[in-house]
Amino acid sequence: MRDVAIVGAGTTKFGELWNDSLRDIGIQAGFAAIQDAKIESHDIDALYVGNMAAGRYIAQEHVAALITDYSGLSSRHISATRVEAACASGGVALHNAYLAVASGMYDTVVVGGAEKMTDATDAENTEILAASADAQWETFFGATFPALFAMMARAHMQEHGTTREQMAQVAVKNHAHGALNPNAQFQKEIDLDTVLNAGMVADPLGVFDCSPISDGGSALVLMPLEKALSHTKRPVIIRGSTIATDTLGLHARPKLTSMAATKVAGQRALTQAKKTIADIHLAELHDCFTIAELIALEDLGFVKAGEAGAAVAEGRFHLKGGQMPVNTSGGLKARGHPCGATGIAQVVEAVFQLQGRAGARQVKGATTALTHNVGGSGATVTVHVLEAT
Amino acid sequence: MRDVAIVGAGTTKFGELWNDSLRDIGIQAGFAAIQDAKIESHDIDALYVGNMAAGRYIAQEHVAALITDYSGLSSRHISATRVEAACASGGVALHNAYLAVASGMYDTVVVGGAEKMTDATDAENTEILAASADAQWETFFGATFPALFAMMARAHMQEHGTTREQMAQVAVKNHAHGALNPNAQFQKEIDLDTVLNAGMVADPLGVFDCSPISDGGSALVLMPLEKALSHTKRPVIIRGSTIATDTLGLHARPKLTSMAATKVAGQRALTQAKKTIADIHLAELHDCFTIAELIALEDLGFVKAGEAGAAVAEGRFHLKGGQMPVNTSGGLKARGHPCGATGIAQVVEAVFQLQGRAGARQVKGATTALTHNVGGSGATVTVHVLEAT
Amino acid sequence: MVQTEGIRYWRDMRARYNLIGRRCGKCSRVYFPARSICLDCHRHSIGKMDPYKLQGRGTVSTFTIVHDGDPRFGVQVPYILALIQMEEGPRMTAQLVDIDPPQVTIGMRVHTVFRKIGTVHTEGVIHYGYKFAPDSMPHLRA
Amino acid sequence: MVQTEGIRYWRDMRARYNLIGRRCGKCSRVYFPARSICLDCHRHSIGKMDPYKLQGRGTVSTFTIVHDGDPRFGVQVPYILALIQMEEGPRMTAQLVDIDPPQVTIGMRVHTVFRKIGTVHTEGVIHYGYKFAPDSMPHLRA
Numbered sequence A, B: 001m002r003d004v005a006i007v008g009a010g011t012t013k014f015g016e017l018w019n020d021s022l023r024d025i026g027i028q029a030g031f032a033a034i035q036d037a038k039i040e041s042h043d044i045d046a047l048y049v050g051n052m053a054a055g056r057y058i059a060q061e062h063v064a065a066l067i068t069d070y071s072g073l074s075s076r077h078i079s080a081t082r083v084e085a086a087c088a089s090g091g092v093a094l095h096n097a098y099l100a101v102a103s104g105m106y107d108t109v110v111v112g113g114a115e116k117m118t119d120a121t122d123a124e125n126t127e128i129l130a131a132s133a134d135a136q137w138e139t140f141f142g143a144t145f146p147a148l149f150a151m152m153a154r155a156h157m158q159e160h161g162t163t164r165e166q167m168a169q170v171a172v173k174n175h176a177h178g179a180l181n182p183n184a185q186f187q188k189e190i191d192l193d194t195v196l197n198a199g200m201v202a203d204p205l206g207v208f209d210c211s212p213i214s215d216g217g218s219a220l221v222l223m224p225l226e227k228a229l230s231h232t233k234r235p236v237i238i239r240g241s242t243i244a245t246d247t248l249g250l251h252a253r254p255k256l257t258s259m260a261a262t263k264v265a266g267q268r269a270l271t272q273a274k275k276t277i278a279d280i281h282l283a284e285l286h287d288c289f290t291i292a293e294l295i296a297l298e299d300l301g302f303v304k305a306g307e308a309g310a311a312v313a314e315g316r317f318h319l320k321g322g323q324m325p326v327n328t329s330g331g332l333k334a335r336g337h338p339c340g341a342t343g344i345a346q347v348v349e350a351v352f353q354l355q356g357r358a359g360a361r362q363v364k365g366a367t368t369a370l371t372h373n374v375g376g377s378g379a380t381v382t383v384h385v386l387e388a389t
Numbered sequence C, D: 001m002v003q004t005e006g007i008r009y010w011r012d013m014r015a016r017y018n019l020i021g022r023r024c025g026k027c028s029r030v031y032f033p034a035r036s037i038c039l040d041c042h043r044h045s046i047g048k049m050d051p052y053k054l055q056g057r058g059t060v061s062t063f064t065i066v067h068d069g070d071p072r073f074g075v076q077v078p079y080i081l082a083l084i085q086m087e088e089g090p091r092m093t094a095q096l097v098d099i100d101p102p103q104v105t106i107g108m109r110v111h112t113v114f115r116k117i118g119t120v121h122t123e124g125v126i127h128y129g130y131k132f133a134p135d136s137m138p139h140l141r142a
């Protein structure tokens, strides 16, 4: 396998992008990454697009061809692939773009993720997001996406004594980080009471425990490391790239307080990268709900099982004063969560950090980062380990 | 890049599979391929699934995780990726599975395609299929999928003098082949008058010029060639695997009587395979409509532009007496066209032919085959060149 | 507008009405919903996954009170959703009824009751299936 | 039931009502629908793709008579769908009106007329936009 590096990264603002359609968002993200990489259209061999549900949001499938076309790349007839894995669509797209370069078939690959969600009503979003769970045996019986994570949260509270306040601290931390990110959907700090007093969505998860409905797109440009080194000053190397799966239905898993797919994807990625968890300087974790960040911290081995709540409350994962900042971008919670884009947006943040251009969010001296992207209630998980050159 | 070979192939019957859900179909196809490959579950490293529109057909996204789960592979937390490229979803899934093995990351990869279409009404199918075209600038103005191909057909008739009878001969040929395929949706020969006298769908295309609405699934098992040779007596080598794109909208292309993406994907695949079109002994071409097979024959170089109609009518591509049989399986027309499965089903037929186990459809002495899978009206095209060992 | 939501559920109707899962003939592990391949025995279980009727008794593994429901089924919010650990082994996703939210506890014993699950509003199809009620409580509603 | 079909079209309403495409400031190629990147000039065209109004005149490149329509828009079948080669260069997908199917020929001259395109039946939203009518024919319908 060839080593693969990232030579460009870009993103749109996340939030309600009122004037922009999915094709606008996809093009803007791709162009930002291409400009950042200082490459030309004719350098591009292939495009990968992560998108969850354009078929249902805007009655448009065939999204990779759409983005290729409107990016002006159809005249070169490049290869294009759309990947879908619910909210892990971005991470799975990146893994496949990584393989495409590692294989030796393609030298310059653009991989982007995009989702346009705010055209749909809240109720429609509830329904579309529920399609990531088991439609026949979960959704049919009344399971919504927040409900599945709420049941994990309650099990975690029962098993480990995790508190609502500890979960809420995840939201407080990530909003504090988001306040420093000019592309975040929410750029305002919030306090603990705001989270605790918010209306309930699925008990014990309130509105501020949930990531928002967002529009947005993010993109990366990949090259074989050797070529990247001659092309770019500071490429970021993909040291580990893995996908792991689990049962689609939460009910079918032995443990409700942990995601086996996160454990496996994380271990495989660290092994591939020849690193241990202690080598990681910062991480972007999939905090679709506050409880999800706590479970990810435990499953990846940043803390022991049951200890994440206290560790977050102590500030161990804060940008300011923490040992290993988590979700410096604001995470899904504050940066926003346009599903198909999220797995790519996490890596964009890691690239900016490892290249020392994260501005007010910069983690000093960071050379190794980990990103973690979850689809559904944990049926698909991708982990990437990234290293500065 | 490692050479990649196919060590197992399997398919469900195509047609209206009344008792089977998408997950049933996916499992059956995968299991058929796994049995054929004589491998065990614990040998499998990754799964690729081509599926067009489960989100709209059955409100179920996250289809790769679903199939992984119900195939019993979630307990091993294997990597799984769903790929969507309209009716080319299967071919694009195969290309990515091929890269996954070629890269060196995965040794045993199952790639399947599946679609469950007959639960939806005809009108719903018209709408869902239209999502493969440009929803805003084609579908919105009244374009259906048959209408786009009908406009290509009329342009072809005008430019080259192609006749309705010549197009109809494609249907007659492919039904004759389908009659020999026990897994085909239609296993009955039809005559020219049946095609010509059928009701119009989009003039000049009648009901018998169109492939049917189908349920079905097909799957393959891939390995690196070296491993395949020690595992299997007669692996089939993937010599060429390419994707090419074009504008999503038909209106945006310079030519209406040819698909540039087919030309480019075909040339790239032959170059990669170090073959010429004269080396091909049989082909499975994407005959979603009769005109599509004629255009594919011309674009791939089997005949010159404008000569396909006469060549088919002369019998050059018939199994019985033809020089280079096309769509021995019955093609999309008679075998059936469950969109996500088609690109894989074509390769399953090629594998059976190259391994000499195509039964009554066997092309004697065939050692090289080509498969051609189209998404939308030609915005995505994949071509695979396969060789017997 | 695609309105297929009502169509596919009939395939599971018998399983849903009668709690019919499968038992692996090789290792005896019970599955609900039905699987045609055992997660432990893989290919050795194929053809040996026999229908198996659950008795409908179990305990609450975890639960939530849902305030924002899926609009398709016209369910009144808030409702209680739970994962139920069945005596035979599998865990099920279902609603809890005949109990007020503050009374629900993890570990409490429950049993199935047959109820309306919801209505697919575009088609007016009414779906039926299992919910769970507490063992110790009187059945407050029919 | 997701009913978003009506929502996104407003973004294109102005372009659709007034035939506003874009012209590449570098090579002068005209696009309809609008593109933000020229297929020939790629990145050199960015920021130079200026709005450009088409005059609405062209010729029929190809056409079909559609007997099975898309159910969403409530269009009466059969209707004529065509690709129109506009004088300014781009080709457009649109319906032909004010003409009977047997009279349509490839190469005939047509011009835009503003008409109802269809109704999104779940929401009752009526969409308007361009269709094309033959130059030589009297306008049979308003």
Ligand SMILES: [Zn+2]
Binding pocket: C024, C025, C026, C027, C028, C029, C038, C039, C040, C041, C042, C045
């Ligand atoms: Zn078993």
Ligand SMILES: [Zn+2]
Binding pocket: D024, D025, D026, D027, D028, D029, D038, D039, D040, D041, D042, D045
């Ligand atoms: Zn230009």
